[in-house]
Amino acid sequence: MIGSHYPILQVVIPLMAAPLCSLLPRTKLPWLFATTVSWIAFVISIMLMLKVNTNGALIYELGSWPAPWGIQYHIDAISAFVLVVVTTVASITLLASRQLVENEITATKHSLFYTAFLLCLTGLLGIIATGDAFNVFVFLEISSLSSYAMIAMGDNRKALTASYEYLIMGTIGATFILIGIGLLYMQTGTLNMLDLQVRIHEIDGFRSVHAAFAFFTVGICLKLALFPLHQWLPNAYAYAPSVVSIFLAATATKVALYLLYRVFYTIFGFDFSFDVLNLGYILLPLSVIAIVISSFTAIFQPGVKRLLAYSSLAQIGYMTLGIALGTQAGLIASIIHLFNHAFIKGALFMCMACLLTYTHSTRLVDLAGAGKTMPWTCAAFVVGGLALIGMPLTSGFISKWYLILAILEKDWWWLAAIVLFTSLLSVIYVWRVVEQLYFRRPRPECSYAKEAPPLLLACTWLMILITVYFGIDSSYPIQMATSAAEVLLR
Amino acid sequence: MSVRKNPILRETSHLLIPAILLFALYVQFHGDYGPGGGFQAGVIFASGIILYALLHGTKRAEKVISLNLAKTFAAIGLLLYAGIGVFGILLGGNYLDYNVLTQNPVHGQHWGILIIELGVGITVAAVIISIFYAFAKFKK
Numbered sequence A: 001m002i003g004s005h006y007p008i009l010q011v012v013i014p015l016m017a018a019p020l021c022s023l024l025p026r027t028k029l030p031w032l033f034a035t036t037v038s039w040i041a042f043v044i045s046i047m048l049m050l051k052v053n054t055n056g057a058l059i060y061e062l063g064s065w066p067a068p069w070g071i072q073y074h075i076d077a078i079s080a081f082v083l084v085v086v087t088t089v090a091s092i093t094l095l096a097s098r099q100l101v102e103n104e105i106t107a108t109k110h111s112l113f114y115t116a117f118l119l120c121l122t123g124l125l126g127i128i129a130t131g132d133a134f135n136v137f138v139f140l141e142i143s144s145l146s147s148y149a150m151i152a153m154g155d156n157r158k159a160l161t162a163s164y165e166y167l168i169m170g171t172i173g174a175t176f177i178l179i180g181i182g183l184l185y186m187q188t189g190t191l192n193m194l195d196l197q198v199r200i201h202e203i204d205g206f207r208s209v210h211a212a213f214a215f216f217t218v219g220i221c222l223k224l225a226l227f228p229l230h231q232w233l234p235n236a237y238a239y240a241p242s243v244v245s246i247f248l249a250a251t252a253t254k255v256a257l258y259l260l261y262r263v264f265y266t267i268f269g270f271d272f273s274f275d276v277l278n279l280g281y282i283l284l285p286l287s288v289i290a291i292v293i294s295s296f297t298a299i300f301q302p303g304v305k306r307l308l309a310y311s312s313l314a315q316i317g318y319m320t321l322g323i324a325l326g327t328q329a330g331l332i333a334s335i336i337h338l339f340n341h342a343f344i345k346g347a348l349f350m351c352m353a354c355l356l357t358y359t360h361s362t363r364l365v366d367l368a369g370a371g372k373t374m375p376w377t378c379a380a381f382v383v384g385g386l387a388l389i390g391m392p393l394t395s396g397f398i399s400k401w402y403l404i405l406a407i408l409e410k411d412w413w414w415l416a417a418i419v420l421f422t423s424l425l426s427v428i429y430v431w432r433v434v435e436q437l438y439f440r441r442p443r444p445e446c447s448y449a450k451e452a453p454p455l456l457l458a459c460t461w462l463m464i465l466i467t468v469y470f471g472i473d474s475s476y477p478i479q480m481a482t483s484a485a486e487v488l489l490r
Numbered sequence B: 001m002s003v004r005k006n007p008i009l010r011e012t013s014h015l016l017i018p019a020i021l022l023f024a025l026y027v028q029f030h031g032d033y034g035p036g037g038g039f040q041a042g043v044i045f046a047s048g049i050i051l052y053a054l055l056h057g058t059k060r061a062e063k064v065i066s067l068n069l070a071k072t073f074a075a076i077g078l079l080l081y082a083g084i085g086v087f088g089i090l091l092g093g094n095y096l097d098y099n100v101l102t103q104n105p106v107h108g109q110h111w112g113i114l115i116i117e118l119g120v121g122i123t124v125a126a127v128i129i130s131i132f133y134a135f136a137k138f139k140k
Helices: A002-020 A027-054 A077-104 A109-130 A133-153 A158-189 A191-200 A207-224 A232-239 A240-265 A270-276 A279-299 A304-324 A328-359 A375-389 A395-409 A415-437 A454-471 A475-489 B007-029 B038-064 B069-089 B105-136
Strands: A059-061 A071-073
Touching: A002 A027, A002 A059, A002 A109, A002 B069, A027 A077, A027 A109, A027 A240, A059 B007, A071 A077, A071 A109, A071 A191, A071 A240, A071 A375, A077 A109, A077 A240, A077 A328, A077 A454, A077 A475, A109 A133, A109 A240, A133 A158, A133 A240, A158 A207, A158 A232, A191 A240, A207 A240, A232 A240, A232 A304, A240 A270, A240 A304, A240 A328, A240 A475, A270 A279, A279 A304, A279 B105, A304 A328, A304 A395, A328 A375, A328 A395, A328 A454, A328 A475, A375 A395, A375 A415, A375 A454, A395 A415, A395 A454, A395 A475, A395 B038, B007 B038, B038 B105, B069 B105
Parallel strands: none
Antiparallel strands: A059 A071
């Protein structure tokens, strides 16, 4: 009986946990509570995925109102897949977060921090679970507002300006998405995504539908931080508390990408997006520029968190490149990279969090010689870095392999060359960190540094093992991405 | 600032504040028959408290509603909203299904929206009061 309510429980349990968490006293309790809730959400997402794999898409009507009138939650292969990614990252991050939150955030704000975290999780899960366009906007605002608050909690004063920049850009993005929803609602009279899909084809050719498409694309690309709308991201990731960097880097842009799939494939449909409006012509150059410029910029960053943030921008470029190819293989490559990169970047930011516990700085020069004092953390960084580059036996290789196969399917050798070349650029920026970690003399004040707290280290290695596991046995993400692509292209 | 020395402010506020709070409750519970609802009622209620705080200072206003109490109520309002939805699940309906709240679906819908708007009202009032305190008590 309870099984039929999983789609809503996925969102409502963290939603109800958030206000309860704000009432908890200043002890370990908020951490324990938030972690338990996130693991419950993880179990629910696994159950949802199993149900979707056996029975096909799930539909849940809020308030028992039938579809075009009421809000409908719609879980199909792609949403179940992304739900699993987000809840897994959230559970591991929260489990690891206790020491980090104690180090970086004022004691009086601990319960509020976990409240904001749970709200952000609620928002992200809501965006994925819902099948209603306006509901997407509401959850987008929930996740964005809570992430602005969390970023502003960073102990560097620049966290405030970073959060403010993100707030301005994020609000513009959300407003554009809302305008897009409004235009579609004006033309079709419906907000339900599946219903929109049917009705848009009936009124094909209206200028306002084209405008809606443009507003959606620009708004979501702002949230996604696709070049040239990426300016807010490096600062936001660099100055946020490390828990927030881990969580947002691994999930927030991925959920925006999911939204992009939904808009391009589910609402407007493949034919409209790629044949009528030629989305590939604009998305392809932007993705390539994002990959090349961000990879070059990453090489010259003095701080490792910023370096990883720029690398994230490049990786987002790979994901949109997959979409821009306009083929099923490209879409599958994009979805696989969404999955793999979530764990790779989560693991790398977690390594940074480990290093931060003793060096108290993520400037590259301050990490000198940490390989001697913190061997496990640095080894984790090396494996994560190899995955980022795309070495065989790590999940990064699987992503690159599928992306290059999809490119070669179109016979675009020059593009495959660019992808390989930018992988070499990632070798350079990963090497810069590795060189500091292993081949430099440690600073005298850091020679007493010891290994990161055991729980944090264990979670870091859990993330790393996930990346390695899916690099060796990649059948799960490939199978899920294939069925997801089939659902989207139907 | 001492409002005691200013009889006009003191007397007008004594006259206005109860009326504002009462009007908030009217907007809250009359929301399903006329214009109004939880959000508006919450803002009006909070404006009554804020007027009191402006005239008598935040210290005395915090004796009426402290910052912690406001934060607690903000959480309670949201829990009331989400809780009534979960209550629908427990009674055998879907989330936020009010039909199952009472025997008669029409009454169920009526009760459901009334309680949900109450939740909205409580949260909005509490959040606006705590935002006001956050700014009023801000020190560099």
